[in-house]
Amino acid sequence: MPPRQRLTPADRRAQLLAVGARLFAAHPYDDVQMERVAETAGVSRALLYRHFPSKHALFAAVYRQASDRLLVETRIDPTDSLVEQLVQGLDVHLDYFVANRNAVLAANRVLAGDPVIQTIMTNELDALRARLLTVLPLADASTREAVSGVLKSWLVFVQILCVDWLTEQTCTRTELRDVCVGAVLGALRPLLPADPAAPLPH
Numbered sequence: 001m002p003p004r005q006r007l008t009p010a011d012r013r014a015q016l017l018a019v020g021a022r023l024f025a026a027h028p029y030d031d032v033q034m035e036r037v038a039e040t041a042g043v044s045r046a047l048l049y050r051h052f053p054s055k056h057a058l059f060a061a062v063y064r065q066a067s068d069r070l071l072v073e074t075r076i077d078p079t080d081s082l083v084e085q086l087v088q089g090l091d092v093h094l095d096y097f098v099a100n101r102n103a104v105l106a107a108n109r110v111l112a113g114d115p116v117i118q119t120i121m122t123n124e125l126d127a128l129r130a131r132l133l134t135v136l137p138l139a140d141a142s143t144r145e146a147v148s149g150v151l152k153s154w155l156v157f158v159q160i161l162c163v164d165w166l167t168e169q170t171c172t173r174t175e176l177r178d179v180c181v182g183a184v185l186g187a188l189r190p191l192l193p194a195d196p197a198a199p200l201p202h
Contacts, residue, residue, distance in 0.1 A: 009051075012043070012047075012051065013051050015041060016037070016041055016043070016048060016051055016052065016058070017058075017061055017062055017065055019037055019040050019041040020032075020037055020052075020058045020059070020061070020062045021062045021065070021066070021100075021103070022040075023036065023037060023040065024059060024062055024100070024102060024103040024106065025099065025100040025101075025102055025103050026102065027102060028102050028105075028106070028110075029059065029102065029103075029105075029106035029110045029111070030110065032055065032059075033055075034048060034049070034052075034054075034055050034058070037058065056111075056114075056116070059103075059106065059107075059111070059117075060116045060117060060120065062103070063103065063107055063117060063120055064120050066096065066100070066103070067120050067121070067123070067124040070092060070093060070096060070124065071124060071127055071128070073092045074088070074089040074092050074093070074128065074131070075088055075089070076131045076132075076134065076135055078135055081198075081199050082135065082136070082185075082196050082197070083181060083185070083196075083197055085132075085135065086180075086181045086184065087177065087181060089128070090158070090177045090180055090181065091177065093162070094162070094173060094176070094177060097162055097166060098166075098173070101166050104162075104163065104166060105163065105166060105167070107120075107121065108121075108159070108163045109163070121159070125152070125155045125156070125159070128155060129148060129151045129152055129155060132151055133147065133148060133151065136188070136192065136196070137192060137193055137194065138192075139193060143191060143192075146191050147188065147191050147192070150184070150187045150188060150191065151184070153187075154183060154184045154187060157180075157183060158180045158183075161176070161179070161180065162176070162180075184196075185197045
């Protein structure tokens with residue numbers, strides 16, 4: 001074990017999260033052991049468990065941090081068309097999914113139904129839906145409610161499709177992204193006054 005560095009509690013937690021994120025990305029969930037996390041971080045198991053009382057707690061913290069970062073990196077810019085915003089947001093998420101395949105599969109397969117992990121994912125999807133609602137031309141409250149329902153269902157569709165794609169890549173990444181964009185554009189067309197795929201007027 002390398003010599004332990006003296007860090008503030010916040011810095012130590014950040015270090016452990018970084019180590020956990022690397023290990024959960026590199027290995028299936030069941031293969032990641034807390035002993036390995038402690039050894040890689042250069043800390044005792046007792047110190048690791050003071051910050052994270054279980055592997056589940058560490059994974060949940062790693063996944064919550066990733067979710068927060070994805071929300072920050074998903075840009076909603078009113079000067080961009082809806083298609084440009086959808087492509088940018090999907091690319092940000094696909095970058096993460098590909099780089100962290102094992103972690104994504106753990107959250108959606110190994111820990112499927114886990115209330116803590118499900119809450120993290122639901123909160124992110126709700127935040128993304130709220131952002132998209134702010135950039136769409138909604139005529140009235142009933143239109144907003146209808147569009148919100150479409151977006152909620154579409155985000156779950158994207159989640160399921162991307163997880164399946166990570167398991168068995170039956171199409172290219174670009175094709176996957178374009179399928180996701182096309183699905184929501186088609187679903188929104190009957191509800192909006194203008195074609196959601198149309199470029200912004202100059």
